Amino acid sequence: MNCETAAALLPELIDARTDAAAHVEVRQHLAHCPHCQREFSDLRRTLAALEEAAPLPSSALRRNFYAMLEEEKHSAASAAVARPRSIFSSRWGWLLAPALAAITLLAGFQLGARFGTTPPATAPVVTDDATRRELAALRQQVGQMSQLVGYSLLQQQQGPANERLREVLVAAQAEKPGAKILDELIVALAFDPSANIRLRALEALYAHSDNAAVRAGVVAALPREQNPLVQLELIDFVATAREREAAPLLERMSREDSLDQSVRAAARRALAQL
Amino acid sequence: MATDTEQRSDHDLMLAVRHGELDALGELFERHHSRLFGFLAQLTGQPAVAEDLAQTVFQRMLKYRHTYRDDGRFTAWMYHLARRCAADHFRKTGAAPRATDPGVLDELADESPHAGHQAASRDDRALLQTALNQLDRDDREVLLLSRFEELSFAEIAHLLECSVGAAKVRAHRALGELRTVYFQLLKSR
Structure with missing residues (x-):
């Protein structure tokens, strides 16, 4: 060779x-x-x-990934509530839908025939068991529909995540934010379903860590928070602000087995700083 | 919970994601994001762009999770998505990779315990990236894919839509070319 x-x-x-x-x-x-x-x-x-030259990503990649994952989980949960799986979407839906419509129509006729002659001002006294069951089922359906409509209205009020984010950013950019804007940021931190938005709200609140109301708001948000990334940022805030009111809570968090290990460690470190 | 996910293969985790257990993607991210980022950073020569692309790859995993197949291989699928994202980027920008400024590499967070030692070889890293950027984009891609030994040549061939033999020849020829350019740059330094 x-x-x-x-x-x-x-x-x-x-x-x-x-x-x-x-x-x-x-x-x-x-x-x-x-x-x-x-x-x-x-x-x-x-x-x-070539192996050694491969660079490492910055911590922003991890932070952005988990924010994106939280956002997606929230969207998936919203979609599941807004579009409950219906029997009509099944393979036999085309057959079930008209059948159920026919049954409902018949039930309507029966109820009409039974109570149609009763004066409208007085409620019918239902003594028949079958009719009572039918009415109870109808009431339950109406109740479920009301819940669904109520939830949809709530979602519309809240607006899409990017609009809420814009509102938070606008609030954060105010040079001398009043109590109302700070309140909005604290509310977003405590209640917004998007981890990304909660993080941006917290970021904006950092500039006002000398405000007792802001510190109290952050401490109040801490036990509600489920996302480890946001928990870590909240802990960092109370440690930086030397908020001693948070000490008992951090003490509990440092011993809470259900929390992420890094969150427990951060709580311990923050306690040492306070 | 942690031990449960540690025992699950990449494939099982991705199937779980497909079935709605979105948290399982977190474990896949932890296992693969560094390698994926390294691939994209060396392919584009732009670490900041690579971070955006890596994020997009994971976004697409969620978006297209329903397309993940029962007989799929997670890493092959991940690099398939990564190639598509990179191709979109190159198409949009019409960009050839840029020679890497060592300063750009400095900006990257290096949290490893050997960061001090690695700082010494920073110039070598930039030099190698410069050599890599001089390769044809397809050659660079096949070389970087072949660097990941968790991908078989059959999978690389499938990704590149060529035969196994052709994938091997292209990868090995690209390594030879990189060696030539890299040593030329080392000598001229």
Whole structure:
């Protein structure tokens, strides 16, 4: 074997996926050829440099990922509530929907025939068990519909996440924010369903950590918070602001097994700082 | 909970994500984000862009989770999405990778315990990225994909839509080219 043929196969020898028994002739040539040994060594050095040159991501990638995940979980939960799985979406939905409509129509006729002659000012006295059950089922359906409509209205009031974020950012940019704006930020921190928005609200509140109401708001938000990333930022806030009121809460958090390990450690560190 | 996820394979975790257990993606992120970021950073030569692209890859995992197949391999799927994201980026910007300024690498958070030692080789890292940027984009891509030994050449071939033999030849030829450019730059330094 000559050097030219061997050199073409050297990258394959370096590859860990190549069978150790493969290319016996190249290996034999390599054992006795100083030129190919240099070539082989250079390739290994290049590969090692390629490994070492891979940079590490900044902590922003992790922070952004978990904020995005929280956002997605919230959206998925909202979608699940807004669009409960219906039997009509099943394979037999096309058959069930008209059948149920017909049954409802018949039930309507029956109820109409039974109570149609009763004076409208007085409520009918229902003595028949079957009718009572039917009425109870109808009331339950109406109740469920009301809940669903109520939830949808609440979602509309809250607006999409990006609009809420814009509001938080506008509030944060106010040069001398009044008590109302600070209140809005504290409310967003405590109640907004998006971790991303809660983080931005907290970021904005940092500039006002000397305000007792802000510190109290942050301490109040801490036990409500479920997201470890936001918990860590909240702990960082109370430690930086030297908010001693948070000490009993941090003490509890440092011993709470259900919390993330990093959150417990951060609570311990913050306690030492206070 | 932690021990439960540690025992689950990447594939099982992704199937769980597909079935609505979105938290399982957190474990997959922890396992793979550094490698994925490294791939994208070296492919684009722009770490800041790579962070955005890596985030987009995980976003697309959520968005397209229903398309993950029962017989799929998570890493192959992840790099498939990463290639698509990078291709979108190159198409939008019409960008060739830029020579990496060592200052850009300095901006990256290096939280490893050997950060001091790594600082010494920062120039070498920038030099290697410069060499990498001089390769044809397809060669750079196949070389970086082949660097991840968790991907088989069959999977790389599938990603690149070529034969296994062609994928091997391209990867090994690209390594040879990188070696040539890298050593030229080292000598001219």
